[in-house]
Amino acid sequence: MLDEKRLKILSEGAKYDVSCSSSGSKRQNKAGGIGNACFGGICHSFTQDGRCISLLKILMSNDCHYDCKYCINRCSNGTERATAEPDEICKLTMEFYKRNYIEGLFLSSAVVKNPNYTMERLFDTVKKLRTEYHFNGYIHLKGIPSADKLLIERTGFYVDRISFNVELPSERSLKLLAPQKSKSAIIEPMKMLAMDKYYDNPLKLNRRKDFLPAGQTTQMIIGASPESDAHILKLTEYMYRVYKLKRVYYSNYTPTNFNTSLLPQVQAPLIREHRLYQADWLLRFYGFTADEITGEDGNLSTEYDPKCAWALKNLGLFPVEINSASPEMLIRVPGIGVKSAYRIMQARKNAKLDFCDLKRLRVVLKRAQHFITCNGKFMGSKNEYAIKNLLIGAEINQSGEQLSMFGGEAGFSALTGEL
Ligand code: SF4
Incomplete structure (x- = not known):
């Protein structure tokens, strides 16, 4: 032995x-x-x-x-x-x-x-x-x-x-x-x-x-x-x-x-x-693709997760309308993961969705709100500098929630790996 x-x-x-x-x-x-x-x-x-x-x-x-x-x-x-x-x-x-x-x-x-x-x-x-x-x-x-x-x-x-x-x-x-x-x-x-x-x-x-x-x-x-x-x-x-x-x-x-x-x-x-x-x-x-998510210097941003960094580089593509966006575009919205995109696709077959519905569908609104409209309504910031600061703040909060391992929308995202 x-x-x-x-x-x-x-x-x-x-x-x-x-x-x-x-x-x-x-x-x-x-x-x-x-x-x-x-x-x-x-x-x-x-x-x-x-x-x-x-x-x-x-x-x-x-x-x-x-x-x-x-x-x-x-x-x-x-x-x-x-x-x-x-x-x-x-x-x-x-x-x-x-x-x-x-x-x-x-x-x-x-x-x-x-x-x-x-x-x-x-x-x-x-x-x-x-x-x-x-x-x-x-x-x-x-x-x-x-x-x-x-x-x-x-x-x-x-x-x-x-x-x-x-x-x-x-x-x-x-x-x-x-x-x-x-x-x-x-x-x-x-x-x-x-x-x-x-x-x-x-x-x-x-x-x-x-x-x-x-x-x-x-x-x-x-x-x-x-x-x-x-x-x-x-x-x-x-x-x-x-x-x-x-x-x-x-x-x-x-x-x-x-x-x-x-x-x-x-x-x-x-x-x-x-x-x-x-x-x-x-x-x-x-x-x-790898090319899309790495920065000009060839590296990932340390400040934002790669999906947020990509969205900030491509602000011209946003906001997208939750009630009509394609599934491919929905999962590119920061704060909407694969599972929540699926839930949105299912739910919007029956009714027009608003921000309260999105919360219920586990969308991380702290991040998503700057990149979406619901029935034409926009709740985020239009100022690029402000969005960047708010996203950094959301990530810091998420780290706190990860440590506590309690629920909350960001905590859910952290546990499932959805971005
Ligand atoms: S990494 Fe290299 S040195 Fe280390 S165990 Fe493997 S083969 Fe040996």
Whole structure:
């Protein structure tokens, strides 16, 4: 059994990977098996900063052969090393699951010896878990770039989700900070796992149930290298479209104990990570493109959320009439999310809507009022400078409501992710 000392080292080493959160796959337990996975997100449990904590998140080894400058596990760092055997990880997962500590496993590893050796050990672990320990719960595996394609493909039959982490958003930064990695080694497996044969139909709407049912994700480190938000979001947009990724995660760079002029010595501002998550939401659910939501300097505004920033840049398109605007335009109004736009579309079939109705339909009027009319009536400000100040005020209030986790229109928006 994995002793406490190694367990501590291996779970500490895994905490920098944020590319796990939702299960997103559904599988019932089988006779003689244990556990199940469900769309409801059995592995959902979030810390205050929104990160998932209910998976057993562990490294198979932190004894890395590579020397990525930003990483605590790099070979040149004098950190304590530990490695777990496949059976030790399997037993630990089963014990934790039976005690209700966890609902699934997030398994990652440093590159031990070489990519194929590491991927083989990871494959052995998940295969054993499924076939010998009959674990039927959720498994998210961190894939090892440069490993054999056949091995990666075979692994896909035993895990729910896999992530090949992009880490740094350009080839240039990879060369500088993670010299043993390359863009093609990371991208190629993503490309392979997005092939038509892994989907139920040519439109690629659903993945096959027996192969990576929860799809692929990736992670990018923000602020360790100089790429702009526009660069990061264009790459994100491309990966969603071409590789059908389920999620892209952004991890704020935190300096490690490595003194080098190649890396910033201070932590990147958290607001940047927050804005990228908001922008990512707009790419996936609101029909925005990366070009539309980044500013002239190539970055997202820190003052306003990306949807407000876009609306302020395009004031000429507003106000829009709530009772006749297209659904595409409704969801572009700050304060109207996808769900509230749907409610508006339904409600206005029966009657003309006024501002009181909008409140009831969970529209965040503090923001929306400057961009809409209801039956021709306008309640916002026409002064651009005043609107900007009011929107900043609304965001500050929303932060307060988020902290209290109580209701209120902005609090609702914060909880649902609607912008
Ligand atoms: S491959 Fe790079 S990022 Fe991954 S554990 Fe090794 S040093 Fe860290």
